[in-house]
Amino acid sequence: MEKIIVNGGRRLSGEVMIGGSKNASLPILFGGIVTGGCCVFSRLPRVSDVLRTLEILKCLGARIRFLQGGDVRVDYSTVRAGSPPHTLTSAIRGSTYLLGAMLARFGRAELLGAGGCDFGARPIDQHLMGFSMMGAASTCIGDRVIITAPPEGLHAARIVLAMPSVGATANLMIAAAVLPEESIIENAAAEPHVSALADFLQRAGAEIEGVGTDTIRIKGGKLCGTHYRMIPDMIEAGTYLCMGAACGGPVRVRGVDPKHLSALIHTLRRMGITVETDRESVTASAFDGYRCTNVVTAPYPDFPTDLHPQIAALMALGPRASGGGSVTENVFDSRFRYVEELKQMGASLIAENRTLKITPTTLHAACVTSPDLRGGAALLLAALATKGESEICNAATVGRGYEHLEQKLRGIGAEVSVI
Numbered sequence: 001m002e003k004i005i006v007n008g009g010r011r012l013s014g015e016v017m018i019g020g021s022k023n024a025s026l027p028i029l030f031g032g033i034v035t036g037g038c039c040v041f042s043r044l045p046r047v048s049d050v051l052r053t054l055e056i057l058k059c060l061g062a063r064i065r066f067l068q069g070g071d072v073r074v075d076y077s078t079v080r081a082g083s084p085p086h087t088l089t090s091a092i093r094g095s096t097y098l099l100g101a102m103l104a105r106f107g108r109a110e111l112l113g114a115g116g117c118d119f120g121a122r123p124i125d126q127h128l129m130g131f132s133m134m135g136a137a138s139t140c141i142g143d144r145v146i147i148t149a150p151p152e153g154l155h156a157a158r159i160v161l162a163m164p165s166v167g168a169t170a171n172l173m174i175a176a177a178v179l180p181e182e183s184i185i186e187n188a189a190a191e192p193h194v195s196a197l198a199d200f201l202q203r204a205g206a207e208i209e210g211v212g213t214d215t216i217r218i219k220g221g222k223l224c225g226t227h228y229r230m231i232p233d234m235i236e237a238g239t240y241l242c243m244g245a246a247c248g249g250p251v252r253v254r255g256v257d258p259k260h261l262s263a264l265i266h267t268l269r270r271m272g273i274t275v276e277t278d279r280e281s282v283t284a285s286a287f288d289g290y291r292c293t294n295v296v297t298a299p300y301p302d303f304p305t306d307l308h309p310q311i312a313a314l315m316a317l318g319p320r321a322s323g324g325g326s327v328t329e330n331v332f333d334s335r336f337r338y339v340e341e342l343k344q345m346g347a348s349l350i351a352e353n354r355t356l357k358i359t360p361t362t363l364h365a366a367c368v369t370s371p372d373l374r375g376g377a378a379l380l381l382a383a384l385a386t387k388g389e390s391e392i393c394n395a396a397t398v399g400r401g402y403e404h405l406e407q408k409l410r411g412i413g414a415e416v417s418v419i
């Protein structure tokens, strides 16, 4: 996926079936290594980050089969100790989950540089601190991290994280899942994808308490293969809801858990956007425009950082948006790389420290470059709502997290081609 060409300014309406969560798939697929058995995954999204994860597992010796009906079977019994090629691991952030999984199964893990979107520094000190509490020793040489368990093996530990990091919580849960004594992770992340990983590890045989709270207790042991159906992707769903609001709507996202989208739903309603929910769907429409508001990103259940660029683009779209608004980024140091690109379309945005100030203006079609996954989604949203032909280059970044993008957008009336 190189380029997305959009003939924008059309009203979008209809239904979008939401796929499985990318951010849940990565820790669960890597976490499967500690089961040492055969796992079958349903609703695994066919996005490039997931396909790369499967390639990494294959390089490590896992046997992967795409089953009829869409399920994917991964046999982890054949996984060998070792480190996969840097070209694969450096492409996705989720490769950090190899550290916990390989350390727990083989007593040694090695990773040369994890990739992912560039949001400024993305240290893994909390992951390493947790592993050291379990008795492991880590060495970092440049981008290379090597972690080794002590000769007697890892031991359970009480770990207090400095911040509720999704990555550190998941990595430590994976490692703790093979230890028979109780490990405790305090100040843990409560994101739905962390709960999904807990659910998967429980099905594989671990005992886990406190899921969705800031204290997770894990008692593990010998695990086995299992079947797991991925939770819906709340960020994909949120992106389509923002697109629906930007382009009139109503756009209905189906197959979702509305609870995961509470912060977004609350924000959209505050902006005067009509949002209706039922058990498994959420619908957004804004026939007469909407007002800007102030949004602050923070760990779940607050407003997700992965919807920051999309809500900012929604507010930048005058005259549908009125007033003035802001987005304050409280999770990552630097998540404003999309701002310069939106400005190419005429957006009036001022980024100062962690806050972006937004004054809605009438945008014009332009050729822009996607800087990262969600930043690219924000540019796509702006292009869909703006009259004329826009091009989004470096579109592979968007393909990392949006399954069947062209088909889903056409299904709600967009004139879009993916090249």
Ligand code: UD1
Binding pocket: 023, 024, 026, 093, 094, 121, 122, 123, 124, 125, 126, 127, 128, 163, 164, 165, 166, 167, 168, 189, 191, 305, 306, 331, 332, 333
């Ligand atoms: C995951 C998601 C990403 C999402 C983010 C927050 C995946 C593959 N990525 O990223 O899409 O935006 O959660 O919901 O699931 N931090 C440290 N030290 C650490 C770990 C984290 O300082 O050891 C900091 C980070 O730099 C960042 C903050 O903590 O500022 C949150 O990071 P974290 O929750 O770990 O995000 P990721 O797991 O990288």
